Amino acid sequence: MMRALAVDPDTQSSRIVGLPVPEVKPGQILVEVKVAGINEMDVEVRAGGWGGQVKRFRRDGPVLTGFEFAGVARTSGKRIRAGQRVMGYAPVLNGPRVHAQFAAVPESGILAIPDSLNDESAAALCxxxxxxxxxxxxxxxxxxxxxxxxxxxxxxxxxxxxxxxxxxxxxxxxxxxxxxxxxxxxxxxxxxxxxxxxxxxxxxxxxxxxxxxxxxxxxxxxxxxxxxxxxxxxxxxxxxxxxxxxxxxxxxxxxxLMMLKTSPSRLARLVELTEEGALRAAIDSIFNIAEADAAFDRFATRGKQGRVLLRI
CATH class of the missing domain: 3.40.50.720 (NAD(P)-binding Rossmann-like Domain)
Incomplete structure (x- = not known):
């Protein structure tokens, strides 16, 4: 079992639920999520938006938010090996949501994190x-x-x-x-x-x-x-x-522009730019998953400085 975040659009609130760890399908990697980002789509879903996508997400369970993350691979694939720290994001409109302790995400959307980036910076940059x-x-x-x-x-x-x-x-x-x-x-x-x-x-x-x-x-x-x-x-x-x-x-x-999915080459270019010093993580605040409502509210507040993250 795992801990996961479920949002209720009717009350615009969230709660922690217990769910089975997702099964891994061909082409996917099971990731233990350490840090996840909050985005505009997540806040809009909590407020009752994105009805079509929410209906699709609900077929996979109550986790409706989160698509970018940093964590640890717990299974191996063609490029990724179990135990590697990884960063990336699930396809925005039809991928699994990652505000959960574990997520089965496409290997095509993740990259091993270099030692130069910590988990928080990797999740904030994705x-x-x-x-x-x-x-x-x-x-x-x-x-x-x-x-x-x-x-x-x-x-x-x-x-x-x-x-x-x-x-x-x-x-x-x-x-x-x-x-x-x-x-x-x-x-x-x-x-x-x-x-x-x-x-x-x-x-x-x-x-x-x-x-x-x-x-x-x-x-x-x-x-x-x-x-x-x-x-x-x-x-x-x-x-x-x-x-x-x-x-x-x-x-x-x-x-x-809407970045609906990514690739290892795009993520590698992002990492290259951080190592050159052209980009650096901009983090406004980090909340624990039990404080998710405060994190969503912070994201919606004008005047924040950079990214709002959830520590899973």
């Missing part, structure tokens, strides 16, 4: 670090002396985007709460705009990349502030689909 890499290396590779605006720079994705852009000598302007200015500047931001008193976009701005982590803008509103070949990236693929279509007919571009 999804949001990979997302930043996806934007800044594949969607819109940035070069020295270019400019980047990161809205929501104190969150996990935002902090890693600032770090990675700054490591490439990109001129980074960050938007976040005034209370987080010193912390955001420590991530590498060159200019800072408090959202309480300053607009995210000002006359005369011309960015090569605008990253809108809260997805409050649109391509139409951002385009006048992009350079001729600049890109607007939103974290919500459903917030402005018309903008994506309009960008096809413009030298300025739009992209909408």
């Amino acid at each position: 999804v949001m670090g990979l997302t930043a890499v996806e934007v800044l290396e594949r969607l819109c590779p940035v070069a020295p002396a270019q400019s980047c605006l990161v809205i929501g720079a104190a969150g996990g994705f935002g902090a890693y985007a600032v770090q990675l852009a700054a490591s490439r000598d990109v001129n980074v302007t960050a938007v976040a709460s005034a209370a987080n200015e010193s912390w955001v500047r420590a991530q590498g931001a060159h200019q800072f705009r408090p959202y309480e008193t300053s607009p995210a976009l000002s006359p005369g701005d011309a960015y090569d990349l605008i990253i809108d982590t809260p997805a409050r803008l649109s391509f139409s509103s951002a385009a006048p502030f992009l350079s001729r070949s600049g890109m607007y990236v939103s974290s919500n693929p459903t917030s402005d689909p018309a903008g994506l279509v309009r960008s096809w007919f413009s030298s300025r571009r739009a992209a909408f």
